[in-house]
Amino acid sequence: MELLERRILSEGKVLDGGVLKVGSFLNQRIDTSLLGQMADEAAKLFEGEAVDKILTVEASGIAFAVAVALKFKADVVVAKKHRSSNVSGDCFEAEAASFTHGGTNKIIVEKDYLSKGDRILICDDFLAEGNAMQALLDIAAEAQARVVGCLAEIEKGFQGGGDRLRDKGVNVKSLAIVEDMSDGKIVFRQNNRM
Amino acid sequence: MELLERRILSEGKVLDGGVLKVGSFLNQRIDTSLLGQMADEAAKLFEGEAVDKILTVEASGIAFAVAVALKFKADVVVAKKHRSSNVSGDCFEAEAASFTHGGTNKIIVEKDYLSKGDRILICDDFLAEGNAMQALLDIAAEAQARVVGCLAEIEKGFQGGGDRLRDKGVNVKSLAIVEDMSDGKIVFRQNNRM
Numbered sequence A, B: 001m002e003l004l005e006r007r008i009l010s011e012g013k014v015l016d017g018g019v020l021k022v023g024s025f026l027n028q029r030i031d032t033s034l035l036g037q038m039a040d041e042a043a044k045l046f047e048g049e050a051v052d053k054i055l056t057v058e059a060s061g062i063a064f065a066v067a068v069a070l071k072f073k074a075d076v077v078v079a080k081k082h083r084s085s086n087v088s089g090d091c092f093e094a095e096a097a098s099f100t101h102g103g104t105n106k107i108i109v110e111k112d113y114l115s116k117g118d119r120i121l122i123c124d125d126f127l128a129e130g131n132a133m134q135a136l137l138d139i140a141a142e143a144q145a146r147v148v149g150c151l152a153e154i155e156k157g158f159q160g161g162g163d164r165l166r167d168k169g170v171n172v173k174s175l176a177i178v179e180d181m182s183d184g185k186i187v188f189r190q191n192n193r194m
Helices: A002-011 A023-027 A032-045 A062-072 A131-142 A161-167 B002-011 B023-027 B032-045 B062-072 B131-142 B161-167
Strands: A013-015 A019-021 A053-057 A075-079 A091-097 A104-110 A119-127 A146-156 A172-180 B013-015 B019-021 B053-057 B075-079 B091-097 B104-110 B119-127 B146-156 B172-180
Touching: A002 A023, A002 A032, A002 A146, A002 A172, A032 A062, A032 A146, A032 A172, A032 B062, A053 A062, A053 A131, A062 A075, A062 A119, A062 B032, A062 B062, A075 A104, A075 A131, A091 A131, A104 A131, A119 A131, A131 A146, A131 A161, A146 A161, A161 A172, B002 B023, B002 B032, B002 B146, B002 B172, B032 B062, B032 B146, B032 B172, B053 B062, B053 B131, B062 B075, B062 B119, B075 B104, B075 B131, B091 B131, B104 B131, B119 B131, B131 B146, B131 B161, B146 B161, B161 B172
Parallel strands: A053 A075, A053 A119, A119 A146, A146 A172, B053 B075, B053 B119, B119 B146, B146 B172
Antiparallel strands: A013 A019, A091 A104, B013 B019, B091 B104
């Protein structure tokens, strides 16, 4: 998505440790005009697919998930990283390593919130190693839901997670794929242009 | 907002420790049809107000903030509870005790994301003791922004936080105010009806 790629080039910052910072427009300050256009693009990418639920994980995937869900008239289901006092009942659980935070998160979804046969689109802001997406896929599988596809705002192609999922037959789409940023210069995968 | 009150009565669960669980439609599984109608109601409550930014705190406030921001064509600014590797630069900071999680959170917003004179609407899912709202007000004050108002999906009136803020002159609105749920039966504040 050219508009997103241009914005990443103008405002994205390559930080130490392979972090691409897009806080000024995507996840700390959110430009809702861009967000709306990204949701339009998502609707085009999965046009004709019936989607019951958008599945994401807190916290930075929620904004995109909500914008996409409003397009699809679908519910959002938010996997949580902590079992707090307002999580009760049986949960689906999966393990996910976090690239930005370090460590491993157990992500959980209450069983009541996903049903067998639900048509699910998994959405997240970033797709890097693919650990969060894989954990969400694991949870969807445990719920016996049908995953329509996975959608990221930004994929870090050089970390390989997206391609590993594609190799397994998962329908993975990303609005922008960063192929390289090793020398601080951001290069996008060209054949991702839509 | 009658639609929300009816939904709380039919699906909300009063848990031990004064927790009102609305995970099945408001913050773990999100009914985006209801969310869209709550955003419409928010637009009516603050009609005629120019709003530049919706300020919220991760994670469960984000969905409502995004839906409201799309109505106002405003940006969303998400205060974070942790300084992770994608937070860089100078930050505004404030302390907030958490009712659902226990403990105290330091919430932070990078200084670049709020500007002097910004017209800000503070949004959150719950308003209970008012600690998160107060922390967001503190951050807005530090940024020399102008707070148009505070808006919660659900206020737990019996905890008094909303009224304490109103007594200080803050324009606080809530789509539903639970006045009492001490015996497990949810009673709403009647003069909140719009």
